[in-house]
Amino acid sequence: MKSDDGASGATPGLGPHSRGRRSFLAAAGSAVAGLVGVAGCLGSSDRVRVLAAGSLAVVLEEHVGPAFEAAQDVSYGGEYHGSNAVMRLLEEGTKHPDVVVSADAQLLRDRLYPQQADWDVTFAANEVGIAYAPETDLGARLDSDEPWYEAFADADAGDVAISDPDLDPLGYRAVHLFELVERAEGLEEFRDAMLERVALVPDEPQLLTGVESGTRACAVTYRNMALDHDLPFRSLPDAYNFANPEYASQYAEATYTTDEGRTIEGRPAVYNATVATDADAPEYGREFVSFLLERPALLEEHGLRVGGSLPRLHGAAPEAIEP
Structure with missing residues (x-):
């Protein structure tokens, strides 16, 4: 597993999808319709x-x-x-x-x-990182030793997906991630620039569908979700992967205000x-x-x-x- 602090490389997926897993992920559409029908009764x-x-x-x-x-x-x-x-x-x-x-x-x-x-x-x-399609240009850069934020800075609109921060903690953690790395690396207006070009995916179980098919380069996601989809995963330093409680005070320096007016600080x-x-x-x-x-x-x-x-x-x- 690759880390920007020089730890390790990309984590491979868990092997070929089973038919059941593919069927489940394909059915997890808007509001996870296939499952809502079951739960509703x-x-x-x-x-x-x-x-x-x-x-x-x-x-x-x-x-x-x-x-x-x-x-x-x-x-x-x-x-x-x-x-x-x-x-x-x-x-x-x-x-x-x-x-x-x-x-x-x-x-x-x-x-x-x-x-x-x-x-x-x-x-x-859990751990926040980046799942990517290595056959894409951006994915190939993420597969190398290049800092991920430099690759993101060159990304085209829609290349990077995040879940909707008004609906999902993974979404506002992506925003927190952009803010924290902006401060840590001295990247002027990185957070705002990324929010202008990312694709917002409102349905979290669908976040990695485009990456899995190769129609989208990457997504900010949790480690377990990348493994669920058998996708390479770019690990990030503890300073902004939301996995290390010792960094809780640093995570809290980043905030996001939802459409309901709730301001949420970064946290593990x-x-x-x-x-x-x-x-x-x-x-x-x-x-x-x-x-x-x-x-x-x-x-x-x-x-x-x-x-x-x-x-x-x-x-x-x-x-x-x-x-």
């Missing part, structure tokens, strides 16, 4: 309904969900959106899941406490989960969250970081939730 008492960050769509739908069903004899129903969109759906009363999973731990606390949640558990972390990319206070099946929700904590290998195998200070409880978690 989840009302039986032997099913847990999970509304989760889009960056976890593959690992939850193809790995954690089936493993949970096999272990607990409880059906799994998942629906996936950018975490900002997840919070809006809950605040508006559009969705009533049992379990909520966010790609930004503080976002869930700011938006759902105390009405819709009063505890959560952080269970995994940490996932958390809770059982909604109005869940229809809270017992199955607690079982699912406990299962997440008990199976860290399922997450680690698919590009997420576990261990260290994780998992960690916040608030008055029920006794059934034991990290």
Whole structure:
């Protein structure tokens, strides 16, 4: 895995896609339509309904969900959106899941406490970097030792994709990334220049579709998503990859204000989960969250970081939730 601090090279993907994975990713269209149809009819008492960050769509739908069903004899129903969109759906009363999973731990606390949640558990972390198509001109530059920001500075409009920062933490982390590297490398107006030329992808699970097909050069993404799509991944230094808690104060120097007027500071990319206070099946929700904590290998195998200070409880978690 390549790092601008001279660490290592690009991380290859996990090998050829399985037919199931290709079918799942292809079906993950607007609002992950193929999955919404399933989740929308989840009302039986032997099913847990999970509304989760889009960056976890593959690992939850193809790995954690089936493993949970096999272990607990409880059906799994998942629906996936950018975490900002997840919070809006809950605040508006559009969705009533049992379990909520966010790609930004503080976002869930700011938006759902105390009405819709009063505890959560952080269970995994991620790393922001760049997935790229090596056969493109820009991708070839990212595949070399050239600083990535120099390649980005020469990118044509639409060559670089980011998810929508008003809908998704990955999107505002891309904006934070541009701001942090502008300061670190003395790049005048790099953030604003990049925001004028990037392609905004509103549906997070679709972020890498163009890169995978070779019609787009690259995207700012999470490491696990690049692995899901078997794409090379350009790793970034800890100073702006949002993976190292020791850099939390530096991450916080970058900000983004959403279309709702919320100003969000940069912070480590940490996932958390809770059982909604109005869940229809809270017992199955607690079982699912406990299962997440008990199976860290399922997450680690698919590009997420576990261990260290994780998992960690916040608030008055029920006794059934034991990290």
